[in-house]
Amino acid sequence: MVVLLEQEPPTYESALAIAAGLAPHTIFPSDCMSPLPHPDLLPNAPRTYRFGVHQGVDFRCFSLGRSAVAALDGRVVLIVGDYQDPAPNDRDELLEIAGDLEATPPFTLLTLYGNFVVIDHGVFPYIGHVVTVYAHLHEVDPGVGVGQTIRAGQRIGDIGNRGTHAAANGDFYDDPHLHWELHINNQYLGAGLTAEQTREVYTTLFSESLG
Numbered sequence: 001m002v003v004l005l006e007q008e009p010p011t012y013e014s015a016l017a018i019a020a021g022l023a024p025h026t027i028f029p030s031d032c033m034s035p036l037p038h039p040d041l042l043p044n045a046p047r048t049y050r051f052g053v054h055q056g057v058d059f060r061c062f063s064l065g066r067s068a069v070a071a072l073d074g075r076v077v078l079i080v081g082d083y084q085d086p087a088p089n090d091r092d093e094l095l096e097i098a099g100d101l102e103a104t105p106p107f108t109l110l111t112l113y114g115n116f117v118v119i120d121h122g123v124f125p126y127i128g129h130v131v132t133v134y135a136h137l138h139e140v141d142p143g144v145g146v147g148q149t150i151r152a153g154q155r156i157g158d159i160g161n162r163g164t165h166a167a168a169n170g171d172f173y174d175d176p177h178l179h180w181e182l183h184i185n186n187q188y189l190g191a192g193l194t195a196e197q198t199r200e201v202y203t204t205l206f207s208e209s210l211g
Contacts, residue, residue: 012197019205021127028209029071030178032061039195052104055188056181068134068156068178074121076148081140083115085167114163133181
């Protein structure tokens with residue numbers, strides 16, 4: 001049996017090295033607005049409504065009909081494609097528990113993803129085990145299945161806002177965006193870094209996409 005031990009977050013320097021190592025393999029997971037100039041759309045931004053910090057990158061789209069695509073080659077390991085948004089009062093009660101704990105319980109966080117897909121990209125030498133998450137999808141493409149090999153740029157589904165406050169109130173058109181996470185050895189890339197350091201890490205990660 002393999003036991004995964006908790007690890008210290010990478011330093012700024014090691015996070016930059018990881019981003020540089022993955023850059024040749026990584027593309028933007030959507031063609032929506034670039035989040036890189038906006039610290040509130042990047043990891044480590046405060047999320048006071050759930051007493052936590054952002055673990056991903058938000059690609060804001062402003063309208064439905066935009067596609068989420070795989071950022072790297074990999075294999076689909078988890079799909080939630082039939083998500084039902086909770087009633088507003090139920091959602092508020094879940095967030096009240098986060099307030100009592102002053103942290104977001106991990107399974108509560110999953111309820112806030114809406115429809116989502118998880119892709120395992122395997123182990124990269126000198127980097128580690130790489131996994132990405134694509135959340136708030138309006139719909140997952142029916143052709144995407146668990147266990148399926150998927151290529152960078154391959155469509156995953158329609159970007160939406162499922163799992164958000166607006167969707168819980170029945171508005172599926174307000175602020176559609178792709179919430180995208182990159183995890184290295186079970187920690188999101190850039191954990192614990194400053195806003196400027198985080199921006200530099202993700203700018204490096206997407207440097208090949210930026211040209």
